[in-house]
Amino acid sequence: MTADALTADEIDDLARRAQGGDTDAMEALLAAVRPRTLNVCRGVLPHLADAEDACQEALLNVARKIGSWNGRGRFTTWLHVVAVNSARTTYRRLKNQATPQDPQESFGLDRPDPRTTSVIAGTRLDLLEAMETIEKDHPQFVEPLLLRDVYGLSYDEIATLLGVPLGTVKAQIHHGRKLARPLLRGGE
Known part of the structure; x- marks a missing residue:
């Protein structure tokens, strides 16, 4: 089941049921919105592995914070914000890991190696x-x-x-x- 196979109303219904504690609805919702979430994350993080990390974080946040979706707008609109924020958080984490805090730690390198730090080479x-x-x-x-x-x-x-x-x-x-x-x- 993917978000493309479900209508916006069906996704909203799954989200409401998941908010109410229906674990089957939560599982179905997460499976349905995963492709959309990954696409949003790939829009920020072009390296697939980085985007997948951000997507996983976004889906965890959806499961934890679904109660903050107020139901006024579409669930997928709320999901966009969650996914963008997760991608930005992943970007910050990768950037901090790639940039030595102490300039002496760089051992003569002017910049992080893009082969091992994919986000640095990102578009x-x-x-x-x-x-x-x-x-x-x-x-x-x-x-x-x-x-x-x-x-x-x-x-x-x-x-x-x-x-x-x-x-x-x-x-x-x-x-x-x-x-x-x-x-x-x-x-x-």
Whole structure:
């Protein structure tokens, strides 16, 4: 059973039943949304093994935190946020593992070896670095910007998902883009 084989209403129904403690519904839900979750994670982490780690973390978070889905929007919209956050957490962990805390530990290497640290060679490194930089001073802009510009959710979906007014979402995305533009390669 995959998310493509189920309608959005069927996925929402499974999620509601899983929230109510139905373990069979939870198993069916996780199996159904796994391909979608992996695709979201691969959008951030191009190396399959890294994306699979993030996907597994996202599915664990879904199982643990399903009660935080309020049912107002589609479950799959909520799932996108969980998957993006898991992928970003995996990226941060891999980045921290790849970057020596002490410059003396690098033993003369100018940068981590991309053959052993796949995320460093990732195609979205500039975007993830920009989001990390923006998040330090303006965390409210990162999630709406990723949901709109990377995952293509509509402004209405983002407003519903985040529980903020539509105008606020549009403003956050606009300001986030202004902050991100100079941080992206060739965006100066």
